[in-house]
Amino acid sequence: MLTAHWLYGLSGCLIMALGLRAVLLNDSLLQRIIALNVMGTGVFMILITIAYRGPDATPDPIPHALVLTGIVVAVSATALALTLIRRLTEEQDSD
Amino acid sequence: MIITNMLFIDILLVMSILSLAWATLTATDVRRSVIFFIAFGLLVTLAWARLQAPDVALAEAAIGAGLSGALLLTAVQLRPRGTLPSEALDNEKQNRSNRADLRSSAAIRWAVTLLCIVLAYILIWALLQALSSQTNDNLAQSVNANLANSGVSNPVTAVLLNFRAYDTLLELAVLLTAVLGIFALSEERAGYAPAGAVFNGLVSWLVPALILMAGYLLWVGAHAPGGAFQAGAILAAAGVILRLAGKPDIGLPVSSTSYLNIILVIGSGLFLLVGLTMLALGRPFLGYPEAMAGKLILFIETAAMISIAATLILAFIGGRPHNREDG
Amino acid sequence: MIDVITLILMTTGLIFFLCGSIGLLRLPDLYSRLHALTKADNLGLGLLLTGIALYQQDLLFALKLVLIWLAVLAASSASAYLIAQYARRQETGR
Numbered sequence: 401m402l403t404a405h406w407l408y409g410l411s412g413c414l415i416m417a418l419g420l421r422a423v424l425l426n427d428s429l430l431q432r433i434i435a436l437n438v439m440g441t442g443v444f445m446i447l448i449t450i451a452y453r454g455p456d457a458t459p460d461p462i463p464h465a466l467v468l469t470g471i472v473v474a475v476s477a478t479a480l481a482l483t484l485i486r487r488l489t490e491e492q493d494s495d
Numbered sequence: 496m497i498i499t500n501m502l503f504i505d506i507l508l509v510m511s512i513l514s515l516a517w518a519t520l521t522a523t524d525v526r527r528s529v530i531f532f533i534a535f536g537l538l539v540t541l542a543w544a545r546l547q548a549p550d551v552a553l554a555e556a557a558i559g560a561g562l563s564g565a566l567l568l569t570a571v572q573l574r575p576r577g578t579l580p581s582e583a584l585d586n587e588k589q590n591r592s593n594r595a596d597l598r599s600s601a602a603i604r605w606a607v608t609l610l611c612i613v614l615a616y617i618l619i620w621a622l623l624q625a626l627s628s629q630t631n632d633n634l635a636q637s638v639n640a641n642l643a644n645s646g647v648s649n650p651v652t653a654v655l656l657n658f659r660a661y662d663t664l665l666e667l668a669v670l671l672t673a674v675l676g677i678f679a680l681s682e683e684r685a686g687y688a689p690a691g692a693v694f695n696g697l698v699s700w701l702v703p704a705l706i707l708m709a710g711y712l713l714w715v716g717a718h719a720p721g722g723a724f725q726a727g728a729i730l731a732a733a734g735v736i737l738r739l740a741g742k743p744d745i746g747l748p749v750s751s752t753s754y755l756n757i758i759l760v761i762g763s764g765l766f767l768l769v770g771l772t773m774l775a776l777g778r779p780f781l782g783y784p785e786a787m788a789g790k791l792i793l794f795i796e797t798a799a800m801i802s803i804a805a806t807l808i809l810a811f812i813g814g815r816p817h818n819r820e821d822g
Numbered sequence: 823m824i825d826v827i828t829l830i831l832m833t834t835g836l837i838f839f840l841c842g843s844i845g846l847l848r849l850p851d852l853y854s855r856l857h858a859l860t861k862a863d864n865l866g867l868g869l870l871l872t873g874i875a876l877y878q879q880d881l882l883f884a885l886k887l888v889l890i891w892l893a894v895l896a897a898s899s900a901s902a903y904l905i906a907q908y909a910r911r912q913e914t915g916r
Contacts, residue, residue, distance in 0.1 A: 404501065404502050404505040405546055406622075406623075406626060407505055407506065407509050408505070408509060408542055408545070408546060409622045409626065410509075410619060410622070411509045411512060411513055412618075412622075413615050413618035413619045413622060414513060414615055415512070415513070415516045416614070416615075416618060417611040417612065417614050417615035417618070418516055418517065418520055418611070419516070419520065420610075420611050420614060421520075421607055421608060421611040422520035422521075424598075424607050425598055425604055425607055426520070427598075428525060430525050430528075430567075430570060430571065431520075431525055431528055433567075434519060434520075434525075434528050434529065434532050434567065435519075435520055437532065437559075437563060438516055438519055438520060438532070438535065441535070441536070441539055441559070442516075444551070445539070445542065446618065446622060448543060448546050448548050448551060449546065449622070449626070450622075450625050450626070451546075451548070452546050452547060453547075455547070458547075458639075458650065459546075459547045459548065460632070460634070460635040461635070461638055461650035461651045461653070461654045462634050462635065462638065462654055462659075464548055464550060464551055464651045464654075465651055465654040465655045465659060465662075467548070467551050468550060468551055468554050468651065468655065468722075468724055469655075469662060469663065469666050471551070471554050471555060471558050471559050471724075472554070472558060472666060472670065472724055472803070473666060473669050473670075474559075474563075475558050475559070475562055475563050475566070475807070475810075476669060476670050476673035476674075476806065476807075476810065477673065478563055478566060478567075479566055479673055479677060479807075479810035479811075480673045480676045480677055480810075482566055482567070482569075482570040483676070483677045483680045483681055483810075483813065483814065484680065485570065486570065486681065486813075487680050487681055691907070693900055693903045693904070694900060694903075694904060696900075697896060697897070697900040700896075701896075701897075704893075
């Protein structure tokens, strides 16, 4: 079923691979957190592509619920990670 | 029909998304990465709209692009005072050479790139397998079959708050854990100067409109795209705007620790309470009776919205609020 | 007939957006860039939304689009003002 949504799935895989490379290789911690978020968005794209059922049919709601949960968890984990980074740089600067 | 081939739009959108992802990940200045990331989030919202996922699009626009972007912008701002971008780059280079040269050796970089190419191939192959053999629709069919008994008519809300309510309870617990971690690590950052006339004028009508919109999204989540998470994110956006305008009370009872704690806990707490009540009534944990399912879902969603909004606002201000003597 | 008017309106809107983006890339300093961006983009958005509203021919839908346009107008104007004010303060503070 090679319709247009396959294009989004393909880009999701590419974004996830690019994000993983950036998480492992980028320099500052902040850039790696951003790369982690980008990787997460790639995963969401793959999930929503699997849930797609055509332009008129109702899509599968379960991957949608998974992605919704994932978005909220990702932002809370990012918030905690950013606070950790801030605390870490404060500790590093003071010693 | 003016537009006959949406494939063209899909190709353009995917190319924009990929190039923005590339720009985000390879920008040398972190602030540039953050701006590109916000734009990336907005274009991904369009992708969700194209893939028939309006609930996810709402959540991505509010949380993924909006609140994540705000959090990252405040983190980027906290560079050491007085460093220009070039100085900061020199610091980074020094840090990089001081660390073990693992990440700057060309061999390691090539190995990681190869690993990611292999990963991409495996993912694409797995995705093609999943897309070409789509006969296993059992879960979706059982959701459709039981949708009438779930108390709501939006299938995503039904899955989130009825069929897989346990996952949502744990997700609210994750939010609570994150805010507890943030509280343990730091207190709130320095506030902003009181806003001038223009910003105050914007705030005076925007914040009530956002509160109204949050209430509407909460209510309409039962039968149209919407729900507690999107509503909580919009409320958090209202709180962030109040904070940026220099208002001391960011819409939360920051002067009283006990009220603040109640607001943070009320989401997962009420959810757990409802589940245990069902258990006490002889039903399975979180198994709502069909007659009350709609009302219970709205009740839980309201508490969840309040908790989500409070968590995200506190994450934005950076930690535990200071003691405010004069409120 | 409606199709032709819609096409003309949306194309004009897109031309305004293009002008705004070219202004963002080519103009010399911050203030002129802000000027080009907000003015051209708001007008372009207005024309685009008028075209869409005309195409749908539904009054409630058109009112929603007008609300969206007003919200974007207010938000972009306020943000442009704040950016310009901050840049001004940076210049005179130094």
